[in-house]
Amino acid sequence: xxxxxxxxxxxxxxxxxxxxxxxxxxxxxxxxxxxxxxxxxxxxxxxxxxxxxxxxxxxxxxxxxxxxxxxxxxxxxxxxxxxxxxxxxxxxxxxxxxxxxxxxxxxxxxxxxxxxxxxxxxxxxxxxxxxxxxxxxxxxxxxxxxxx
Amino acid sequence: xxxxxxxxxxxxxxxxxxxxxxxxxxxxxxxxxxxxxxxxxxxxxxxxxxxxxxxxxxxxxxxxxxxxx
Numbered sequence: 001x002x003x004x005x006x007x008x009x010x011x012x013x014x015x016x017x018x019x020x021x022x023x024x025x026x027x028x029x030x031x032x033x034x035x036x037x038x039x040x041x042x043x044x045x046x047x048x049x050x051x052x053x054x055x056x057x058x059x060x061x062x063x064x065x066x067x068x069x070x071x072x073x074x075x076x077x078x079x080x081x082x083x084x085x086x087x088x089x090x091x092x093x094x095x096x097x098x099x100x101x102x103x104x105x106x107x108x109x110x111x112x113x114x115x116x117x118x119x120x121x122x123x124x125x126x127x128x129x130x131x132x133x134x135x136x137x138x139x140x141x142x143x144x145x146x147x148x
Numbered sequence: 149x150x151x152x153x154x155x156x157x158x159x160x161x162x163x164x165x166x167x168x169x170x171x172x173x174x175x176x177x178x179x180x181x182x183x184x185x186x187x188x189x190x191x192x193x194x195x196x197x198x199x200x201x202x203x204x205x206x207x208x209x210x211x212x213x214x215x216x217x
Contacts, residue, residue, distance in 0.1 A: 038171060074163075077172060095156040100168020109166060113153045122157040128202045132158035137216075139162045139209055141152040142188040144169040144181045 004041075005048045016111060017053035020118035024056050025091055027082040029075045031063045038101040042079040045101065049110070056114060057086070073097075081110070085117045092120075104147035151202055152187060190216065 005013070026046055030039035043060065050056045063070045063078055073082050077099050085092040094117060102110040116122070122129065152164035169176040169184060179188040179195065187196040187205065194212025196205050 038168075077167075077175075094153075095160065095163035096153045097163070097165045099165060100171040102166075102168075106166065106168065109150060109153075112150050116150065116153060116157065120157070122154040124154050124158065124202055128155075128206060129158055131206055131210075132155055132162060135159050135161050137161065137213055138190075139155075139159075139213070140190050141155065141162070141164045141205075141209075142175075142179070142191075143152045143164065143166050144176055144179070144186040144188070145166055145184050146169050 001044060003048060004045050010048075010052055013049065013052045013111060016115055017055055020053075020055045020115055022118050022120065023054075023086040024114045024118045025059060025084045025086050026050070026056065026114070027059050027061060027069075027073065027084060029061050029063050029066075029070055029073070029078055029080040029082070031078040036078045039079045042081070042101045045103070045107075046081070049114075055118070083110075083113050083117050085120060092117075101147070106145055106147055109145075151199075151205060155202075155205070 028043055028046055030036055030043060033040060046058055050058045061069055063075060073093070079101065081098040081102070082093060083096045096113055096117060098110060156162045156164035167175060169181055179186065179192055183197060185199055189195060189209055189212040193215050194208045196208045
């Protein structure tokens with residue numbers, strides 16, 4: 001298959017990833033091709049991203065074969081990407097997920113979130129942080145986007 | 149868009165999911181997504197249509213949580 005990322009994007013990624021503090025692990029959840037139109041492309045894209053820097057690693061999982069792990073991360077659709085930070089052997093899951101192929105504008109979102117998770121600092125205003133830190137009830141945010 | 153992701157970093161109770169609308173039409177229809185970005189809060193208890201500043205999304209989260217009380 002042809003490469004999805006060109007040289008100029010790879011160079012940009014390299015510069016962005018060089019700033020990262022902690023390594024990042026992207027957990028990919030796929031399913032059989034007949035149930036998932038974009039799983040193969042999404043995995044290829046992630047492989048090309050991870051090839052840019054040794055600070056980004058990947059794990060390929062299948063929602064059926066790795067059902068327990070899928071349940072643990074509450075994954076019910078594919079392709080899914082969970083963006084985790086890594087500290088020694090431990091994965092830190094902030095609750096950040098991408099469903100569907102992160103192409104077009106959303107490719108930028110994938111890259112920015114990897115950097116965000118790596119550095120562990122949300123960058124939000126203090127009053128917004130305070131409100132969020134004080135939350136006692138679960139909040140689920142589903143942000144619908146299209147790849148334009 | 150990374151706003152929801154930034155929020156997820158602040159509290160383990162906050163989960164932020166980016167959903168590619170055309171790949172998951174049933175889910176998009178369920179929340180009547182017609183323009184993007186469209187943020188569904190707590191599975192439809194609240195929503196934010198379009199992009200907005202953090203305080204705007206916080207306001208919508210606050211009213212969605214109140215709705216659920």
